[in-house]
Amino acid sequence: MTVVDTIVYRPVRDELAYTFGGRMPVAHLRSGDVLEVFTEDCFGGRVRGPADLPSQVCQMPYLNPVSGPFFVEDAEPGDTLAVHIMSIIPAREWGVSSTFPHFGALTSTSHTATLQPPLEERVWVYGIDRDAGTVRFQATETDHNVDLPLEPMIGTIGVAPGGFETRATIVPDTHGGNLDTPLVRAGTTVYLGVNVHGAMLALGDGHARQGEGEACGVGVEIATVTTLAVEVVRKTPTVWPRLETDTGIASVGCARPLEDAYRIAHTDLVGWVADLTGMDTLDAYQLISQAGRAPIGNVCDPNYTVLATVDTALLPGGCAAYGGVHARLRRAAEPR
Template identity: 55%
Template sequence: MGDLEVISYRPEPGEYAWTFGGAAPVRRLTPPVALSVYTEDAFAGRVRSETDLVSTQNITGLNPQTGPFYIEGAEPGDTVAVHFVSIEPARDWAASTTVPLFGALTGTHLTALLHEPLEELVWLWQLDRAARVCRFTARKSVFTADLPMEPMHGTVGVAPAQREVRSSLVPDAFGGNMDTPEMRAGTTCYLGVNVPGALLSLGDGHARQGEGETCGVAVECAMNTVLIVDLVKGAAPTPWPRLENDLYVMSAGSARPLEDAFRIAQHDMVGWVSALCGLDPLDAYQLVTQAVESPLANVCDTNYTSIAKMPKRYLPTAAFGGIHDQLRELATSL
């Protein structure tokens, strides 16, 4: 692939996108290319103290996106490969909160209950970037705990098909707000192209997040991220987001109810394993059933997201022609 061009991009306050689709591209990229970008936190940087309640900040949206980036040569049916080289918090603090009528353990506008909304609270997390820990400080008692820093991106996606414009709070077949902790440095994310140029965006950095993102909000922080973007042409279409790291290939399914998100991920994995192993779908179904791991990504967003993880040691053929290993090697030169 030769020497990579490295493009740096830090959006001005008015240059963020708040949707997938419907936004003009901020840069044109010729793959393979490295991007060094800044992403703002889910609250647009406005929650900076325990008194900065989201409901009082007049935030026009959540999850501001850096992008979209127009990828030269990308056409519907192609696949964009996004390899995360590094994801590093841009500040020494992060914010989390309870949001009234949002989250897995409260009534919502879809799960209508008679109880009062949960109290809106803000937690500021202190980040020790040298020690790689995030400090939790309780709001209603004297208690602290240090959790490992595991930076990730909650949102990565391309423009949806059929000229749809989707909120950056939504995960679906185009990617979006999947909120999976698997979207970390060393991971390659594969996204099916729906429109010319793909229109790739990312944001919603988390210093860490538990599986399921139960309260609906992770340890939200601004990020400095380096990624490599490449284009896969001539392969079978990628119907749902797929991920790969050194040990696993993964499929992400997003829907409601949660059972359907699970089914989408498992169905996609069965089809993928069938192709990689040259197996009849029922043989692949049996193999996946006995080997797959199924962590939750989020059970709080507009759609829920489930992950199917298949160990690569059982697969005789590399996914997408081995592009993950190629991008991993390129990353070492950055």
């Protein structure tokens, strides 16, 4: 029987971090440890009703806080940090979403700059029913409402970047960060290349759910209690974030324009599949071309996110990525 330490961490407001890198660790983890961590929502909990317009109650750059960073012992540059998400529990009975001036996919923005005024800023409050497994959408101008499936996910998870960089938590890139993909959910293992001594893991920005692309720029934002297990895969570099579930593997690309995110993710997945199966690169390219899926994460953040994913059942000869760490952490995560 493995003895597993469980570290519990709940940040006070001043401990919240707004960057990956450039911060001192809030706690230390070892391979095999389980971490139970409270994460605030992307507004720092300040948006609680229709009158709390984000651009008024929040102050730049104090958006999208993460909890951490956590120093992972024995994690060194050139290693990979495997983070298995065991559970994501909404911490409150509500979530919020909003439009935000010149932010989102269906508006001009600071970068897709135009001379048009912004869309109206508006807040939506969702009721969360954990027992029913639903989040309730309520229209603001009419009586329309509908229950959507509760599918909790972590929007932002990453490690300190390399090259002495410090990046705002709003940014997704090679170090992870604001990936905003629904696939970072309970049961998924996230692989992140380690860039600095101790990796410096941090996470936050839970969503009760989000659509593909996060069109309005904001999911159903929630605070969470998230439980995860970590393991260092030694001397195994990872360039772009990767994910593994019980049924599939995925590479994550973060870039603009969106096709570059697609290219990154698929080039990475083709190489990964060639490595795992022993197939020639062009054969792997062909197989992914017919069997792969390409879910869009976000089309609103400083880099857009696209995943390249394939069911492992469609890979000849099966798959034991990163020495089988996903299966190992998955088992460890089961109730004993």
